[in-house]
Amino acid sequence: MNRLLAAELIYGRLLTIREPHLIERYNKALAGFGLRGTQLESFDIDMTGFSPQIADELGDKDYLDPDRVNRRFIIMTPDQENLPVVHTSFSNTAGLMHEFFDANVRAINAVTIKDALYGEIEDSVARVETLEDLLSINEVRFRVLSAEDLLGKAAELRQLADRLRSSDNAWRDDAMLNRMVELVKLTGDIRQNVLVPDKLVFRHDAYWANHFGGVFIFVDEKNTTVICDPEAPGFRRSRPWQVSYIGLDDPSRIFDFLARTGRIELPRASWVEASGLYRHRADMALTALAERSEPDTDMSKIDGIWLQTWAQRNAGLVAEEGSYPFLMDMQRAIARTGNIRMEEISARQRFMLIRAAPQHPDQWLTNRLIAQFNPADFVSRFIFDKQGFYQAYEGYRETYREFVVSRLTATYLQDKKRFRKQLYDIGDETNA
Incomplete structure (x- = not known):
């Protein structure tokens, strides 16, 4: 693959991460996934935060794609939206990421000044064992966390602000007021800075999946068509009343x-x-x-x-x-x-x-x-x-x-x- 790498025909147009504070945030996101942090002084990432160098270091090219479903992501900067997705099990991963970026641009811009977003694109299944598992995925939900817990701190500040407005005696609580001041120093004015992404659910329409040798799923108004190896588990057996099956042969x-x-x-x-x-x-x-x-x-x-x-x-x-x-x-x-x-x-x-x-x-x-x-x-x-x-x-x-x-x-x-x-x-x- 060295020739492909040199010509940027594989892992091309990636974003280099070399700043120590960004590497620290990336490692906190990896820890959130239960993975060990990187020792690299620089590495490249794609739109989802996948790094081929870290995949080599961990010895796991699917470190952000466990079980090839419920894809993980790490967002270090809004600039990632303009990057390709170089490793994925679903052809529409890039499309879903674009939708997430577009729908939550203000929150992503605000959070990534001080933090990194990470999480999973959650499907309705934890593992794909038959075609029915793929067909059951109609929408996905982005479960979003932050490496420095900026989202948690913003949520805490909002709760305290709501309590201050709703409780007559809350203004006498010095500990609460001091905590609010501490949180504001970290989050800024959450009335002006939208820190929490507000659109997290997106449609999961036509796509290709790399399961069972490759599966094409086309969605029309009244019917879904699956094109794949006829030996795939569930072929012509999963929802035959609403799904048409065609063999790649x-x-x-x-x-x-x-x-x-x-x-x-x-x-x-x-x-x-x-x-x-x-x-x-x-x-x-x-x-x-x-x-x-x-x-x-x-x-x-x-x-x-x-x-x-x-x-x-x-x-x-x-x-x-x-x-x-x-x-x-x-x-x-x-x-x-x-x-x-x-x-x-x-x-x-x-x-x-x-x-x-x-x-x-x-x-x-x-x-x-x-x-x-x-x-x-x-x-x-x-x-x-x-x-x-x-x-x-x-x-x-x-x-x-x-x-x-x-x-x-x-x-x-x-x-x-x-x-x-x-x-x-x-x-x-x-x-x-």
């Missing part, structure tokens, strides 16, 4: 579901030609084929001209594998007729020709699902399915790893927003 039904619910853009010249998506996927398929068939290939030489030359020299192999000529045929068909008759295309090949509907709220989740059906397209996999990308990367040969990193660095990382907009007509990730 059934591309035909998956495509029909996505099309019927308006989650995908079917092939049209208006977006296919402008995006260059078919050309991109064709090049990705050709590159993967060249690497598999000739592992000693000098990957540093690969560009458009090299790929065309290689394809001509290996025409039989390219035709047998089929992806490249298929995509080129579809591109010509689009240019000629403006659309493609999808009923004439095999179920698995249809996923080469579609992208998520840009305006649908599940666009990131849908693109993640589509990326799984295009494993050669490591660029799309990196953008939408990083867990799948990192798993695949571990199986690449060293020369191919070097090529993958250089390709991502030269394309996607140069201008992420422009790249996503052109190929997928999609903006920033907010809820995936």
